[in-house]
Amino acid sequence: MSWVDRFAETIMAYSRPVIAVMLVLTVVAGAGAGTIEQSSDLGQFQSDTTESEKLEYVEANFSTGPNNTTVAQVIVRGDNVLTRDSQLETLRLQQSFRENETIDRTLVDDRPTIGVANLLAIASITGEQxxxxxxxxxxxxxxxxxxxxxxxxxxxxxxxxxxxxxxxxxxxxxxxxxxxxxxxxxxxxxxxxxxxxxxxxxxxxxxxxxxxxxxxxxxxxxxxxxxxxxxxxxxxxxxxxxxxxxxxxxxxxxxxxxxxxxxxxxxxxxNATSPTLQEQIDAVESMNATEYERALDTVLGEESAGQLSGLAFMPTNYEAGSTSSNATMLMVTHQSEGGGGRGGTASDAVVDAQLAMQSIANEDVAGDGSSVIVFGGGVMSQEIENSMGDSLAIVGPLALLFVVVALLVAYRDLLDILLGLFGIVAVLVWTFGFMGWAGIDFNQMFIAVPVLLIGLSIDYAIHIFMRHREQRQHGGAYGDDDARGSMRVALAGVGIALVLVTATTAIGFLSNLTSPVPPIQDFGIVSAVGITAALLVFGTLVPALKVELDERLENRGFDRRKRAFGTGGGRFSQLLSTGSTAARRVPIVVILVAALVSAGGAYGATQVDTSFDQEDFIAEDPPEWTSTLPGPLEPSDYSMKENLAFVNRNFVREDSQAQILVEGTVTDPETVRRLSEAEREAADSDVAVPLSSDEADVQSPLRTMQRVAAENESFNATLTAADTDGDGVPDRNVEQVYDELFAVAPDEAAGVIHRTQDGDYEAVRMVVSTSGAAAMSDVTTEMQAIADGLDGNGLEATATGQTILFDIVQEQLMDTVIESLLITLVAVFVFLMVAYRLTKGSATLGAVTLLPVVFSVSWILGTMALLEIPFNVMTGMITSLTVGLGVAYSIHMSERYSLELERTGSVWEAMSRTVTGTGGALLGSAATTVGGFGVLVVAILPPLQQFGIITGMTIIYAFLASVLVLPSLLVVWTKYLGPDVSFDAPSDSSAVATASDGGQVTAASNDQDGT
Missing domain, CATH: 1.10.287 (Helix Hairpins)
Structure with a gap:
């Protein structure tokens, strides 16, 4: 007796203790689910790189204002937002913000709100003075x-x-x-x-x-x-x-x-530069037309400069001096309490404040022809988290509903449906309990986990239940046609296949551990744990529950014998027989056609792009049909993606910056000269966003020196003395210039120069505001080129910043795709070769089993190219998932074919029973899995929609490859490398497939088959 037979015998012999133990373990495992925390921070996708380390260094050693602050950009849009009435409305809007306790408690003390309206008021107040x-x-x-x-x-x-x-x-x-x-x-x-x-x-x-x-x-x-x-x-x-x-x-x-x-x-x-909001409102109201125009020219004219210049608050296409504009910006600075809103996350207080700002803005400007956008980390974080919750709320019930419908078709039995659903719930409890115990946060990627496990779990249920039904329907050599005996034989028959499927699928998931992206690693681990839990639940708990319940019902006179899906003739059987018919007639043609299509798919794979962008995680406004969903399921409104596009086109985004950190001999005059050249290169860069003044928004030591020198005579004298050739760049006494800069303008100096506690100058930085619409790869390329020009001769220059870090993640996604595919293929290939060598005596059967999966990988990559779906954090795992999920279908087919070939000694008998028996189970499981993943297309998050489409196509391709291509491969393998069996044409009175009867065709079985 093999180990799988002993295992099945044990489960059936001790079904009640098995149920008790598994239920206790489920409760214990599930206890961890309550500790799961949710995270939407895109920073979690960043791995440990030089660039990320340098960004941490910058954030720790440079400052441009109060610590732990985050800025929201409030965009006011209208026909002309520069009229006095419009500016007064902006000031009153700020007043409403400060009067709101939720908002006010997050605002910094010094100038929490600033925009063109404030500068106009200050210009008016200060003009007479x-x-x-x-x-x-x-x-x-x-x-x-x-x-x-x-x-x-x-x-x-x-x-x-x-x-x-x-x-x-x-x-x-x-x-x-x-x-x-x-x-x-x-x-x-x-x-x-x-x-x-x-x-x-x-x-x-x-x-x-x-x-x-x-x-x-x-x-x-x-x-x-x-x-x-x-x-x-x-x-x-x-x-x-x-x-x-x-x-x-x-x-x-x-x-x-x-x-x-x-x-x-x-x-x-x-003191007049910081008047109260009421004083500002009074000042603007008191202006006549001439005074207002004069103040407007002071703030937005071509000669505007210094603290009263408002060009930074205007759209990038605004012409200085114009008295008309369709948009302007208000900056609101929050004290973020350690959560700066970086990468799409913010503290709860900031989230609440920015949501309150948006609500107040919508109320205050409604009906006057204007609109207000609140663009900040809090609003973005809230929309991302809402999209996660809404996606789960929609996808989860729809996935279960589809599975129920599919199981109704496949099972046509209420008890089996309920057992299947109970098993799915148990698997989810185990999986999310593990996440809690392991301290793994729930992020955007994990929305796919329930769908993934629902699909895989139901596969296990269908294979076990259908094999159990086959056994009960036709019996076996030893009369094992009662509920317990049939389940024992069914578990023994599919046990090896399920173990192989679990192992290969887990290998596919665990191959993501090679990814440098932490959430992808976590996704691989959690999914591997989930599929293992599915094997345990559907290999022990569910079978034990089924036999206990079936016996109780049969003892009360209920007939629990059900026909297996796909058997007994009919259209499904005829459809499933297509692969075996083609394998009997033109196997080589089938293989060549599959190879040809795969070659086309492989070419298409080279055209698939890679994407990791903040915009990928921002939901679009849900379709209208979702408004008809019940209250708890109805999604929120989403406007951030549209707002983000508007800000990218028209304004400088506060979170769209590239930084160049320069460490080393920063007091050397040659270093300052090279910094001057780098600054000009950055300002002329195609990715640098120009302000309304047509100048690039660049912060650097030199620009800071020049700005301070224009306002401070003492520093101007120091800078002039250090600039012997009059080009504006100090060429001597640089350290003295730095000392004087820190003395007269310490905050400005600390923003671009790092001075240690010992007074040594260790590093400088340059900050370049980049276009939000610029490709991340272009930003990285141009900034790295500038950094390379500074590097060397005692200097170490590094280009960093959120955009560059996201671009690195984008590159790592492609590495993940390639590495995980290769590792999965090699690992599964070796595993199957060894497994089939030990169990079937033929390692080549493992290679043949894997080949259809290789075909389906190329098909899915070609499909991604045709549909223009890029590799992102979700679809980037599709290659390893295709192998992990697809090989399950091939294993079930190969395992059943090998078993039936041993039983019947006839290739065509074995193939017919395989494609109608196991093929029927595969069709049911494929339908439920595709449907489960298909519901992801209604998810709110775009990557989940793409993942649902591609994973559904993966299952379809894997199923088609297993029932259409694999039969031909198995026939060719049997002919040249397999056992010596008969290739005679099948007889109409051939024995019908049974699960397992010891490998012998008996009279008893033939008698039953003939009935």
């Missing part, structure tokens, strides 16, 4: 100049008077010492040498003092005479000097007053 400031500054300069001039004149006059006073004192001393000296002569000598004009009145005073000096009898009289001859003579001049000094003090007080007023006005102007 700037004019007042200019007037005050002009008066300050005038008074300051007057004070400086008068102070100098007073100092000069005081020096002249003091010098003249000294000369007058010296003249008095001379007159005292020389009595014969003439006062007039001494006075005239002083007048001649002094710049002070001295008149006769002053001489009279001097002469009087000279006489007093000569007649003085004591020191007091001498001092009095000296004062009269000096200060007395210059009394009027000193009095005038004192008056002018008092006037200067008044001017100085006025200058100090103006200085304080100027400081206050400057502070007020700085």
């Amino acid at each position: 700037q004019r007042e400031l200019a007037a005050t500054a002009a008066e300050f300069e005038a008074v300051n100049a007057t004070v400086r001039e008068e102070r100098g004149a007073l100092e000069e006059r005081r020096a002249e008077l003091n010098a003249t006073q000294r000369e007058l004192r010296a003249a008095l001393d001379t007159l005292h010492e020389e009595p014969s000296a003439s006062p007039r002569a001494q006075f005239d000598a002083v007048a001649a040498n002094s710049s002070v004009e001295l008149d006769d009145t002053q001489y009279a005073t001097f002469n009087e003092s000279a006489q007093l000096r000569r007649n003085a009898e004591n020191e007091s009289q001498i001092a009095a005479a000296s004062r009269l001859g000096t200060q007395g003579v210059l009394a009027d001049e000193y009095q005038d000097l004192e008056r002018r000094s008092e006037d200067l003090e008044s001017q100085a007080d006025r200058l100090e007053e103006l200085g304080g007023q100027l400081a206050e006005q400057q502070a007020a102007l700085e």
Whole structure:
């Protein structure tokens, strides 16, 4: 007795303990299902690459503002969104955002919302203040100049008077010492040498003092005479000097007053750049037409620059200075609490906030001819997750409904249908329980898992139930035609085939472990676990339950004998016999035609593209018929794909950026020169998106330096001193320039230059906004070319960014397709060769069994080329799935043919029984599997729709190859490599196929067959 016979005997002998153990295990396994978490983050598809490591380095060491923030782009569309009324509506919309608690709690403190309307308001508010400031500054300069001039004149006059006073004192001393000296002569000598004009009145005073000096009898009289001859003579001049000094003090007080007023006005102007929303609304409302046009030109004119330039908020085709536009953008910055919305995911708070923003926008602008798009990671994440849930809600019930309908046709028995459905549920419980215990998140790909397992599980059920029915219908050599005996024989008959099918299918799934894309690896593991669970459930639990229930019903008088699908003649039998008829008449022609078609498919395979794009995971608006579904099944509305297309065509997307990280000797002047060249190349690149100003949106150390230098005189002087040739690129003292840049503009500097805590400069980066409509491969190629130009000579340059990482995933998908196909083919080939060598004594039968699957692989790839379906995260697994799923059909056919060939010794008898018996089961399982996968075409996610179409076609091709091509291959194999059997024409009274009766044709069986 073989191991499979012993296994079947054990299951039937201990059916009740088997049921109890399997139910307990199902409960234990299923307990993990409650811990499954859902993830829609596209970042999970990224593997560990140099580019991803460098992007993590950039995010950790460079900053362009507050940490953990994410930006939503609110696009306002209308006939002309630049009218004053439209801009006021935009400001009121922002006010509504901030008044909403759900939104407001996520907004950053500093300028959470900013757009053209805000800049217009700021321009209005600051315009009058700037004019007042200019007037005050002009008066300050005038008074300051007057004070400086008068102070100098007073100092000069005081020096002249003091010098003249000294000369007058010296003249008095001379007159005292020389009595014969003439006062007039001494006075005239002083007048001649002094710049002070001295008149006769002053001489009279001097002469009087000279006489007093000569007649003085004591020191007091001498001092009095000296004062009269000096200060007395210059009394009027000193009095005038004192008056002018008092006037200067008044001017100085006025200058100090103006200085304080100027400081206050400057502070007020700085504060005016962040007025409240109500102040902004009031400012715009107060403008007349002329003032509004002037503010609009300030913000959107060709000369607009600096903080008041609004061109970055306008469509890329907007002409600077125009007063009309059909769209404008508002930036809303959220504090994301660690979830930045990268790759299509965002924190729950941000998701709620952006959904609330969209709801408020729809209410506020409804009916005024305008519309608002909220484009951000929160809305995108919500739509992706909704599409996952809606797809499951639609696909799951429809798949089960189709399976029920198909089983009604195949089984025509309520109990068998319920057992099949129970087995499917048990398999799903085991599978999702494993995901929970293993910590594998449920993502977009896993929506296909229930459908996949439903299809595969029902295959197992159909093969076991149909073989059981055959056995009960025709009996066996030992009378095993009761429920338990027939099931024992059925399990023994299909057991090996089911094990082989499970092993080969699991190999196909596990070949995805070679993929560098983590979710594809997880999908392979989960699917392999699921198919193994299907073998356990339908190989033990379901058969045990069936015999227990059948026996109970038969004991109560119910007949449980049912005819197997595809047997007993009829159209299905005739249809299934096509392959055996062709194999008997023209087997070589069948093989050649199959090979020829496969060659065409192989050529088509070279034309299949690869795709991994954020847009692939965004659902389109569901068809109208879905609105008729019951409430829980009715899908949500989806507008993100249309909105994404609009943003890609008209605006710079905040999440569409490429980055070039440069590490090494970044303070070398040669490095700065090469960065300047790289910046020009990036700006001229075809993938760089131009702003309304016709300039590419590029951030770099040089552009940051130039922008800061235009606003800061101190840094401008530093940069100019370091630029000896005047080309705008510092060619010396680069480290000093970096130091000064961090000193005057630390935030701007930290966005493009990495300075360590020790003050060393380790890396710089360049950020290029790329067109959302540009092909990812083009972005990667152009950015890598720029990075290659920077690489070397002490520098390591790497092109990175989300777009480039997605392009890498796209390339890895193609590697997955090729590697998984080769591994699956080789592994299954070796496995089948060894398995058939051990069980059938012929390794070549394993090769023959696999050959139709190779044909079907080429057919499905050719179909993908014809339908223009690319390889994506779902369809990229189709080659390994084709082998894994398709080989099951071939194994069942080969296994049954080998068994019947051993029983009957006739090729045509064995082939007839195989294609009508097993072929009928295959037709039923193919129909249910195709239908199960076919319902994926109504999924909301496009990759799932494509996966459903292609997988359904795969099953069809595998079935056709097994019932049309494999019979011819088996006939040729039998003729040249198989056992020595009869090729005589079949007899009409030939024994009808039974499952297994020990390999001998007996009278008992022939008697039964003839009935």
